[in-house]
Amino acid sequence: xxxxxxxxxxxxxxxxxxxxxxxxxxxxxxxxxxxxxxxxxxxxxxxxxxxxxxxxxxxxxxxxxxxxxxxxxxxxxxxxxxxxxxxxxxxxxxxxxxxxxxxxxxxxxxxxxxxxxxxxxxxxxxxxxxxxxxxxxxxxxxxxxxxxxxxxxxxxxxxxxxxxxxxxxxxxxxxxxxxxxxxxxxxxxxxxxxxxxxxxxxxxxxxxxxxxxxxxxxxxxxxxxxxxxxxxxxxxxxxxxxxxxxxxxxxxxxxxxxxxxxxxxxxxx
Amino acid sequence: xxxxxxxxxxxxxxxxxxxxxxxxxxxxxxxxxxxxxxxxxxxxxxxxxxxxxxxxxxxxxxxxxxxxxxxxxxxxxxxxxxxxxxxxxxxxxxxxxxxxxxxxxxxxxxxxxxxxxxxxxxxxxxxxxxxxxxxxxxxxxxxxxxxxxxxxxxxxxxxxxxxxxxxxxxxxxxxxxxxxxxxxxxxxxxxxxxxxxxxxxxxxxxxxxxxxxxxxxxxxxxxxxxxxxxxxxxxxxxxxxxxxxxxxxxxxxxxxxxxxxxxxxxxxxxxxxxxxxxxxxxxxxxxxxxxxxxxxxxxxxxxxxxxxxxxxxxxxxxxx
Amino acid sequence: xxxxxxxxxxxxxxxxxxxxxxxxxxxxxxxxxxxxxxxxxxxxxxxxxxxxxxxxxxxxxxxxxxxxxxxxxxxxxxxxxxxxxxxxxxxxxxxxxxxxxxxxxxxxxxxxxxxxxxxxxxxxxxxxxxxxxxxxxxxxxxxxxxxxxxxxxxxxxxxxxxxxxxxxxxxxxxxxxxxxxxxxxxxxxxxxxxxxxxxxxxxxxxxxxxxxxxxxxxxxxxxxxxxxxxxxxxxxxxxxxxxxxxxxxxxxxxxx
Numbered sequence: 001x002x003x004x005x006x007x008x009x010x011x012x013x014x015x016x017x018x019x020x021x022x023x024x025x026x027x028x029x030x031x032x033x034x035x036x037x038x039x040x041x042x043x044x045x046x047x048x049x050x051x052x053x054x055x056x057x058x059x060x061x062x063x064x065x066x067x068x069x070x071x072x073x074x075x076x077x078x079x080x081x082x083x084x085x086x087x088x089x090x091x092x093x094x095x096x097x098x099x100x101x102x103x104x105x106x107x108x109x110x111x112x113x114x115x116x117x118x119x120x121x122x123x124x125x126x127x128x129x130x131x132x133x134x135x136x137x138x139x140x141x142x143x144x145x146x147x148x149x150x151x152x153x154x155x156x157x158x159x160x161x162x163x164x165x166x167x168x169x170x171x172x173x174x175x176x177x178x179x180x181x182x183x184x185x186x187x188x189x190x191x192x193x194x195x196x197x198x199x200x201x202x203x204x205x206x207x208x209x210x211x212x213x214x215x216x217x218x219x220x221x222x223x224x225x226x227x228x229x230x231x232x233x234x235x236x237x238x239x240x241x242x243x244x245x246x247x248x249x250x251x252x253x254x255x256x257x258x259x260x261x262x263x264x265x266x267x268x269x
Numbered sequence: 270x271x272x273x274x275x276x277x278x279x280x281x282x283x284x285x286x287x288x289x290x291x292x293x294x295x296x297x298x299x300x301x302x303x304x305x306x307x308x309x310x311x312x313x314x315x316x317x318x319x320x321x322x323x324x325x326x327x328x329x330x331x332x333x334x335x336x337x338x339x340x341x342x343x344x345x346x347x348x349x350x351x352x353x354x355x356x357x358x359x360x361x362x363x364x365x366x367x368x369x370x371x372x373x374x375x376x377x378x379x380x381x382x383x384x385x386x387x388x389x390x391x392x393x394x395x396x397x398x399x400x401x402x403x404x405x406x407x408x409x410x411x412x413x414x415x416x417x418x419x420x421x422x423x424x425x426x427x428x429x430x431x432x433x434x435x436x437x438x439x440x441x442x443x444x445x446x447x448x449x450x451x452x453x454x455x456x457x458x459x460x461x462x463x464x465x466x467x468x469x470x471x472x473x474x475x476x477x478x479x480x481x482x483x484x485x486x487x488x489x490x491x492x493x494x495x496x497x498x499x500x501x502x503x504x505x506x507x508x509x510x511x512x513x514x515x516x517x518x519x520x521x522x523x524x525x526x527x528x529x530x531x532x533x534x535x536x537x538x539x540x541x542x543x544x545x546x547x548x549x550x551x552x553x554x555x556x557x558x559x560x561x562x563x564x565x566x567x568x569x570x571x572x573x574x575x576x577x578x579x580x581x582x583x584x585x586x587x588x589x
Numbered sequence: 590x591x592x593x594x595x596x597x598x599x600x601x602x603x604x605x606x607x608x609x610x611x612x613x614x615x616x617x618x619x620x621x622x623x624x625x626x627x628x629x630x631x632x633x634x635x636x637x638x639x640x641x642x643x644x645x646x647x648x649x650x651x652x653x654x655x656x657x658x659x660x661x662x663x664x665x666x667x668x669x670x671x672x673x674x675x676x677x678x679x680x681x682x683x684x685x686x687x688x689x690x691x692x693x694x695x696x697x698x699x700x701x702x703x704x705x706x707x708x709x710x711x712x713x714x715x716x717x718x719x720x721x722x723x724x725x726x727x728x729x730x731x732x733x734x735x736x737x738x739x740x741x742x743x744x745x746x747x748x749x750x751x752x753x754x755x756x757x758x759x760x761x762x763x764x765x766x767x768x769x770x771x772x773x774x775x776x777x778x779x780x781x782x783x784x785x786x787x788x789x790x791x792x793x794x795x796x797x798x799x800x801x802x803x804x805x806x807x808x809x810x811x812x813x814x815x816x817x818x819x820x821x822x823x824x825x826x827x828x829x830x831x832x833x834x835x836x837x838x839x840x841x842x843x844x845x
Contacts, residue, residue: 041354074293075314075444077296079309079314080294091433093441093444098444099313099314099445102448165428
């Protein structure tokens with residue numbers, strides 16, 4: 001008899017113990033902030049990363065970001081905000097992760113997404129964690145739509161970050177390039193996931209398009225202004241590609257794909 | 270207790286109070302009781318951090334005083350002989366392979382790095398007691414481990430990992446806890462104890478090695494004690510806080526005008542002075558009006574570099 | 590600790606034979622001079638006696654026991670060494686410097702009244718009492734030499750070994766130090782000096798050991814060793830030895 005009652009009583013206790021209101025969230029990672037402001041209620045967001053309020057590093061419109069309280073990511077500031085849950089990325093300082101765990105604060109760490117599918121799954125997970133799965137599904141759908149693979153003939157391209165850092169196979173920017181109607185030249189050079197490209201390879205086998213973050217920010221960097229690269233100007237089109245689009249997955253994919261399609265449209269189908 | 274020691278202990282207490290009160294979050298005194306959840310900040314975050322700053326600062330200050338006495342050179346720094354960059358490389362290896370997820374792995378790797386470097390140094394310079402061999406061996410070990418660290422950064426699988434490594438290397442006491450104390454405290458106490466035993470021998474070395482040996486100093490044994498003691502102190506410091514330079518270099522100089530020039534006389538004041546200096550610096554990095562804390566290693570370099578320059582200029586006037 | 594001896598000491602450095610079968614018994618209460626041209630091995634022999642170098646053959650012995658085997662502190666109390674290098678690495682005051690000589694006697698608990706008295710005596714003996722609080726960097730060459738000698742004296746060793754202790758001193762202070770060394774020997778200690786000045790050796794030495802190319806040319810009472818033929822054999826110079834009207838011995842190099 002007691003056993004029969006045990007299960008319903010337990011269920012009742014569990015549901016009554018769970019808080020009815022959506023959880024209070026602190027995020028200490030700017031990419032997660034970008035998802036959070038789209039899927040959580042503003043009242044739920046107790047804190048975001050200070051990077052989101054820095055115009056050079058943010059993935060959120062500043063007007064939106066400045067509505068929230070920002071922290072520098074230390075355990076002390078997080079504890080003071082009394083969150084139910086803390087969301088962060090994989091490369092948080094070990095001491096901070098350990099401190100939060102020791103203080104029994106629920107901490108969820110998300111990986112850096114390396115594909116569109118991973119990114120979409122992450123968006124859904126975050127939305128579920130903040131108790132708004134329906135918004136997560138909506139955002140996921142928009143991302144999937146934006147990332148619809150292009151049917152155009154792939155044009156050879158390379159994303160070039162300052163210092164010669166190039167994203168290769170197995171990274172999110174690589175997949176976005178492919179879906180945007182480009183072929184990532186990094187594989188042709190034998191580069192790994194993230195690698196530095198020697199200029200000689202670039203000159204020997206130039207891509208049609210060089211998506212340069214330097215071109216977007218400062219105009220030119222040491223490499224794009226290199227005389228050798230200049231001479232190839234007839235063969236290589238340099239298109240500005242803001243660093244902002246490289247930092248995160250999630251909603252940023254929508255903007256990234258828009259930019260990529262814009263660049264692709266400048267070439268023959 | 271001399272008057273200098275009393276003043277330093279007083280400064281230490283004040284620095285500790287400043288550190289416990291410092292932070293990006295203002296915790297009013299009435300929130301310090303156990304009932305208020307903000308008391309967690311004080312008990313679990315700021316108190317261990319303060320104690321760790323005192324320990325690390327004291328360890329580095331003492332190591333610096335011993336190194337300067339042992340090498341008979343006022344420009345010596347405990348980072349000179351390879352253990353600190355060896356410990357840093359160990360920690361970087363754990364970050365590189367992503368092992369730092371387990372809290373205790375990073376200090377373990379750092380201490381392993383310190384231990385290996387210490388063993389190599391003992392093997393090379395050994396019981397020879399030769400200063401030149403010791404200094405050169407230290408420089409080479411620093412160079413090798415530094416190159417390996419740079420290699421790890423350049424081979425990092427993603428820019429996020431390399432950024433994490435570089436950030437850790439810059440040194441910080443942010444979010445340290447009582448767990449870090451359980452690692453740092455015993456090592457520092459043993460290391461400091463070993464170093465304290467060198468006091469008389471360091472005094473005797475004022476006369477040069479021959480005369481020191483004639484009054485009973487055992488140079489081989491002294492070298493092993495110096496290596497072991499400094500390795501423990503510096504290894505514990507790096508495992509807790511990353512690379513923090515200049516403390517061992519500057520503090521003995523700041524203390525000498527008050528304590529005298531005898532090597533044994535500056536050991537305790539350097540330990541206390543180092544503790545005060547680092548704790549105050551660690552408080553300032555939290556109170557500075559920046560959004561996030563300035564990295565402690567950077568702050569010490571910014572303090573230490575100009576001070577060192579001022580020292581050189583003063584020495585130049587004396588030497589010229 | 591009354592007999593310091595070299596027993597068949599041989600030493601090679603970098604393949605070169607520096608000392609070869611050196612045997613001599615040094616006596617307490619006397620000043621023994623180690624003499625010879627540059628490279629004869631004088632300083633190396635002194636180092637062996639002070640246990641700073643280990644001979645390849647033979648041994649330096651103190652009361653029959655190899656000095657390398659004697660406990661460090663016991664040996665440091667018995668043998669005091671004044672090396673040639675006058676390094677003082679930190680600008681400490683003279684009293685502290687001299688106090689370093691008490692290290693072999695110091696127990697766990699810092700300095701005692703006995704230590705302080707020994708330091709005071711050493712300062713008085715070298716005429717440094719007036720400079721007791723002076724920093725070492727402000728001393729002249731001669732004053733520093735005397736301070737370093739005071740350091741050795743403060744240890745009150747049975748044997749005082751000194752390598753060129755008169756080198757940086759002016760004639761007045763040379764005479765003072767010579768007198769001090771004499772009285773130390775007269776008080777019962779053994780004094781062994783490496784000297785390159787023959788006439789100073791003539792003034793102070795009771796015994797002499799004359800070396801050339803690592804071998805003993807002659808050893809014994811100074812009067813027997815410091816003769817023109819033996820000096821010519823060791824140094825390759827002709828000397829004139831004589832007595833001044835006041836009865837002081839002099840040795841003058843004349844020609845090669």
